[in-house]
Amino acid sequence: MIYLSGNARGAKIRSILSSIIHSETIYVECLNKMLQYKRAIHATLGTSQPVIKEEEENTIFFKIDELYDVHTAFLSDLKTIVAHEGGDVLIGEPFKRLADMFDLYSAFLHNYGQAIDTVKKCSANNPQFKKIVSTIVVNLQTEQSLTLEDLLHKPVARVQINALVFNDLLRETPPNHPDHQPLRQAQKIIQMFLNQFNVVNQRLPTESNRNLRRMVRNSFIVELVDGHRKLRHLFLFNDVIACAKYKALGRDRIDYELKWYIPLKDVTVYEESDTSADLKESSPANISQVKRNLRSVRDQLTLEANGVRTGDKYRRKLADLESQLVLATPNLVLRLGNKANNKTITFFLSSDFERTQWIDSIMSLKQKCTLPGANTINSLEVTAFIVAMQKGMKTEMGSYLMRNTNDESLLVGDLHMGVQGLQGLEQPTDLYICIEVDSYGHYFRKATTKICRSQTPMWNESFMLELEGSQNVRVLLYEEKERPLLRAKYILKLSRSWLTETTQTRNLKLSETLELTATFRFVPGEQCRGSNKPGALFGAKMSQVLKREKRDIPFIISACIREVERRGMLEVGCYRVSGSASDLAKLKKAFESDAYEAEQLLREVDIHSVTGILKTFLRELPEALFTDLLYPRFFETFSKLTNNNEATRINELLKIFEELPPANKASINLILDHLIRVHEKEADNKMSLHNLAMVFGPTLLRPGQTQVKQKDPLAASTVDVMAQAGILYCFLQARIKKD
Numbered sequence: 001m002i003y004l005s006g007n008a009r010g011a012k013i014r015s016i017l018s019s020i021i022h023s024e025t026i027y028v029e030c031l032n033k034m035l036q037y038k039r040a041i042h043a044t045l046g047t048s049q050p051v052i053k054e055e056e057e058n059t060i061f062f063k064i065d066e067l068y069d070v071h072t073a074f075l076s077d078l079k080t081i082v083a084h085e086g087g088d089v090l091i092g093e094p095f096k097r098l099a100d101m102f103d104l105y106s107a108f109l110h111n112y113g114q115a116i117d118t119v120k121k122c123s124a125n126n127p128q129f130k131k132i133v134s135t136i137v138v139n140l141q142t143e144q145s146l147t148l149e150d151l152l153h154k155p156v157a158r159v160q161i162n163a164l165v166f167n168d169l170l171r172e173t174p175p176n177h178p179d180h181q182p183l184r185q186a187q188k189i190i191q192m193f194l195n196q197f198n199v200v201n202q203r204l205p206t207e208s209n210r211n212l213r214r215m216v217r218n219s220f221i222v223e224l225v226d227g228h229r230k231l232r233h234l235f236l237f238n239d240v241i242a243c244a245k246y247k248a249l250g251r252d253r254i255d256y257e258l259k260w261y262i263p264l265k266d267v268t269v270y271e272e273s274d275t276s277a278d279l280k281e282s283s284p285a286n287i288s289q290v291k292r293n294l295r296s297v298r299d300q301l302t303l304e305a306n307g308v309r310t311g312d313k314y315r316r317k318l319a320d321l322e323s324q325l326v327l328a329t330p331n332l333v334l335r336l337g338n339k340a341n342n343k344t345i346t347f348f349l350s351s352d353f354e355r356t357q358w359i360d361s362i363m364s365l366k367q368k369c370t371l372p373g374a375n376t377i378n379s380l381e382v383t384a385f386i387v388a389m390q391k392g393m394k395t396e397m398g399s400y401l402m403r404n405t406n407d408e409s410l411l412v413g414d415l416h417m418g419v420q421g422l423q424g425l426e427q428p429t430d431l432y433i434c435i436e437v438d439s440y441g442h443y444f445r446k447a448t449t450k451i452c453r454s455q456t457p458m459w460n461e462s463f464m465l466e467l468e469g470s471q472n473v474r475v476l477l478y479e480e481k482e483r484p485l486l487r488a489k490y491i492l493k494l495s496r497s498w499l500t501e502t503t504q505t506r507n508l509k510l511s512e513t514l515e516l517t518a519t520f521r522f523v524p525g526e527q528c529r530g531s532n533k534p535g536a537l538f539g540a541k542m543s544q545v546l547k548r549e550k551r552d553i554p555f556i557i558s559a560c561i562r563e564v565e566r567r568g569m570l571e572v573g574c575y576r577v578s579g580s581a582s583d584l585a586k587l588k589k590a591f592e593s594d595a596y597e598a599e600q601l602l603r604e605v606d607i608h609s610v611t612g613i614l615k616t617f618l619r620e621l622p623e624a625l626f627t628d629l630l631y632p633r634f635f636e637t638f639s640k641l642t643n644n645n646e647a648t649r650i651n652e653l654l655k656i657f658e659e660l661p662p663a664n665k666a667s668i669n670l671i672l673d674h675l676i677r678v679h680e681k682e683a684d685n686k687m688s689l690h691n692l693a694m695v696f697g698p699t700l701l702r703p704g705q706t707q708v709k710q711k712d713p714l715a716a717s718t719v720d721v722m723a724q725a726g727i728l729y730c731f732l733q734a735r736i737k738k739d
Contacts, residue, residue, distance in 0.1 A: 005174065010088040012172050017082050017091065020165055024075045030146075030154045031068040033138050034061060037148070041132075051129050052122050059118045060148070062111045063104055067155060070101050092182030095166065099186035102193050108155050110239055119148055162190060214238050217361050219354070220246065222330050224346040227282035229327040232259065234347070235386060236358070238365055239264055241336070242382050243345075258383045260345075264366050268337035269359055270344075271483060279346065285328035288604065292596040294321040332445065334358060351443040352434050353476055356486060410469040411494050411522070414566060416503075417465055417473070418519035419449055421458040425514070428455045430480035431487070433516070439468045451480050464566050467525070470494060475518075477510055488514050494522075523562070537592045538620045546663055553667050556591050559599055560614035561674045568607035569677070570684040575695045579612030580605070587613040618699045625664050625671075628704030630656055635703075635720070638727045650730045657731070668700065676735050689732050690725075697725035 038061040044050045045057070052060075077094040123130035133148035166187040173180045217236040222229050223243065233256055235242045240263050244256035300314045330348035332355050337344050349355045419433050433449040447463040465473070477488040488510035498504070499522035508516045537545060537556065545554050568574045583605040590598035591613070602610055618625065626634060633656050641649035657665070675692045682688055701724040 006088055007086065009172060009177075010086070013089050013091060013169070014082055016165070016168055016172070017078055017089075021075065021078050021082065024071065024078065027154060027158055028068065028071050028075055030138060030151055031064060031071065033136060034064050034148075034151050035068055037132070037136065038064065041129075051126065051132070056118050056122055059111065060115050060122075060152075062115060063108045066104055067108065070098070070104065074098050090179055091169065092179035092186075095169070096182035096186045098162070099166075099189040102189060105155060105159055106193065109159075112152070112156065115152055116149060119152070159190075159193070166190060216365065217358065220326075221334075222327055222348040224279065224281065224348065227280055229281070229285075229348065231323065231327060232347075234358075236361055236365070240382060241267060241362065242386065244386065256383075256386055258379055258386070261379065261382045262336070262338050262340070264362070266339045267362060267366060268339055269362055270335035270337065271359060279333070285324055287325070287328050288600040290321055290324050290328060292594070292600050294318070294325065295596050297321060329444070336362075350445065351436055351474075352445045352448075353436060353443065353474060353486070353489065356484065359483075410471060411467045411496070411499070411524075412469060413467050413525035414523045414562065415465040415467050415470075415473070415494070415499070416462065416519075416521040416523070417447075418462045418503075419459045420505075420517040420519065421456060421460075422477075422510075423456060423515045423517075424511075425455045425457075428453055431457055432478055432480060433459065434476040434478060435463060435465065436474040436476065437465050437467060437470050438472045438474070439470055443472075443474055466566075467494070467522075475508060475510065475516065477514065477516070487511075490516070523565070525562075538588060538617060539622065541622055542625070542663060542667075552663060553670055554617070555595055556598075556617050557614065557667055557670065559602060560610055561670065563602045563610045564607065564614075565674065565677065566603075568610065569681045571607050572684070572686050574607060574678065574685050575611050575615070575687060576691065577608045579609030583609035584612050584616065588616070591617075615695070615699055618696075623704065624700055624702045625660075625668050626701045627660060627664060630659060631701060631703050634701060634727050635723050638723055638730070646730075646733075650734050653727065653730050654734060671696070671700070672731060672735055675732060679732070689729060689736075693725045693729035693732060697721070697728040700724075701727055 038057065041051050041057055042054075045054055074094060074097075078091075081089055081091055081094070119133060123133065135145045136148060136151060137145045138151075166183060170180070170183050170187060173183055215235060215237055217234075219234060221232050221234045223232045224230075231246055233244045233246045235244065240261050242261040243259045245259055246256065297314050297318045301318065330350040332349045332352060334347040334349055334355055335344055336347075349358075415437070417435065419435075422431070425431075430451050430453045432451045434445060435447040436443045437446050438444075446465045449459045449461050452459055471494055473492045473494060475490040475492065476486060479485040479487050490508050490510045492506075492508060499520060501521060501523055503519050503521045505517065505519050508518055510516055537554075542554070546552070549555055564574065587598060587601055587605065587609065590601050624631070634653060637652045637656060638649060641652065657668075660668070675696065678685065678687050679689050679692060698721050703720065
């Protein structure tokens with residue numbers, strides 16, 4: 001693009017300014033005329049027959065005097081610039097000063113609808129006022145007469161004119177010209193203003209506030225009402241916060257029933273993050289039971305997907321369970337107060353990030369909201385605006401749970417995440433990491449590190465994150481302050497393409513300068529797939545259990561191992577200490593009647609009860625996993641080869657191991673690999689290889705009943721126990737050497 005310079009640009013700019021001065025003069029005269037009428041009306045307030053009330057006067061003429069002062073000064077600056085003839089001109093600073101005053105226009109536009117409504121109301125109630133404001137002669141050459149409503153629209157129209165003026169001036173200003181930077185900044189300010197208020201190329205309607213109010217945030221949220229959780233939709237506008245009941249009217253149709261609203265000037269935010277202790281919640285839902293029921297229903301839907309018709313009742317049941325889970329799961333508290341009636345409103349959210357966003361948005365808007373018309377907001381007005389904005393809203397309308405049970409992009413299992421160190425800080429700062437995981441489209445806080453103050457913080461903390469239909473991990477870096485400050489955010493896409501059961505290290509670029517080192521290991525989950533015909537589990541033959549469950553490994557073995565690795569690896573004596581007798585009885589009943597209930601119960605009981613029920617199951621098998629048939633050969637091979645021939649003894653034992661039935665080998669391999677991982681945490685759990693071998697040797701290896709009868713039990717028991725522990729120790733040693 002070719003730009004004019006020197007005298008040529010100066011002449012062009014002066015021509016544009018002359019046009020601006022002409023329109024600006026008319027605008028200032030209109031503002032002055034409104035001030036004259038304001039003063040005349042104000043003079044009647046002290047009489048016995050005031051034209052209107054003082055509050056009505058303030059609403060109608062809100063910010064007019066300040067706009068008059070700003071534009072009078074701006075007009076004077078323009079006239080001074082044009083008065084200097086010849087050469088180039090500098091006009092950037094006056095226009096930048098004007099743009100910086102656009103907070104006045106923001107306030108004016110917020111109040112515009114109230115002002116027009118007040119003019120109409122006063123005109124309807126007072127014929128004298130109607131006569132005064134219906135024909136106002138503006139002191140111009142044309143003697144044009146305008147109504148007060150027309151005059152009040154002049155600032156709105158001026159916003160559009162100013163936007164066009166800035167575009168014209170920038171087109172005539174080269175990028176290297178001193179005016180370019182201030183004009184560009186001014187243009188950005190006005191453009192942001194126009195985008196916020198949606199006033200480009202249209203006159204603001206006088207019938208509603210639609211173009212005056214803008215929606216800042218909206219989302220589904222859980223509100224605590226009289227001790228009960230209710231699903232709500234929260235709307236935050238730039239002058240009011242409103243809460244509505246969500247009503248679904250079909251797949252693609254929704255409606256909202258307004259429950260309450262509070263002008264922002266009356267809102268108080270209670271920022272304490274943990275206030276759940278004093279909440280009085282009536283009949284809280286049993287989340288574990290809801291999840292058990294939900295998995296059972298989803299299994300039925302899976303059968304239908306595979307060709308078995310189950311009817312619509314399971315879909316209706318799933319929808320009901322889904323709504324229960326949506327209400328019951330969020331546990332992060334957000335409290336708002338209403339200064340007008342001293343009431344407190346309690347919400348529950350699931351995400352720290354979203355809670356912080358709500359608080360920051362409300363606090364920021366409260367600082368800017370000083371509108372005199374806020375007291376006149378009514379429920380009909382708020383409802384009408386929500387309806388008007390409904391089509392353009394983007395909200396999470398999708399299902400909370402996975403509808404397609406075969407969606408491979410949704411991960412189920414355990415993600416072991418290690419938060420290591422952070423690089424790139426300029427100075428020592430108090431920082432902590434918050435980790436959130438999405439579950440079928442909704443983020444939940446899963447873990448938080450300790451606070452670390454350093455220029456190169458090292459947390460070295462490990463977390464087990466349960467994935468339930470997950471696709472992303474959200475990493476939030478906070479600076480510890482009176483109000484935690486979000487310093488950086490990073491979303492990591494989860495995928496089976498890179499997540500494995502082997503630990504991997506990744507460097508997460510939180511910002512241009514900050515990089516976090518983290519480790520990841522993913523253990524896929526498994527469906528319970530419990531039989532619809534529960535049967536005996538404890539004391540049943542291995543082959544019967546596998547046939548009934550249609551598995552390669554009994555569910556109780558894999559489920560218990562998963563739970564121990566989830567939360568018991570650091571527990572001192574995790575396989576040595578006995579569990580609660582009552583918990584063991586509950587678990588035993590659950591595993592034999594309802595796999596879903598058993599899986600949830602495993603997460604609730606003490607970890608020693610989890611290890612205890614696993615040992616009980618293995619101990620009560622009619623035949624040990626190493627089999628009655630091969631036990632004598634294991635025993636004989638171990639006994640005849642001394643410790644001096646350890647390598648030979650291990651090799652011979654491994655040869656016999658290969659003769660075990662495939663199902664037995666699969667279960668033994670899973671258990672051995674697990675015991676190695678337990679041993680790796682020996683510094684914390686005090687479970688050495690010898691300890692583990694002593695616990696599991698007699699459980700996995702034991703002679704059959706016929707073999708026991710042929711021996712003296714007392715004489716053989718000690719020898720057998722030592723040999724059983726020794727044999728298992730050899731297999732554990734073989735695993736370590738192999739790795």
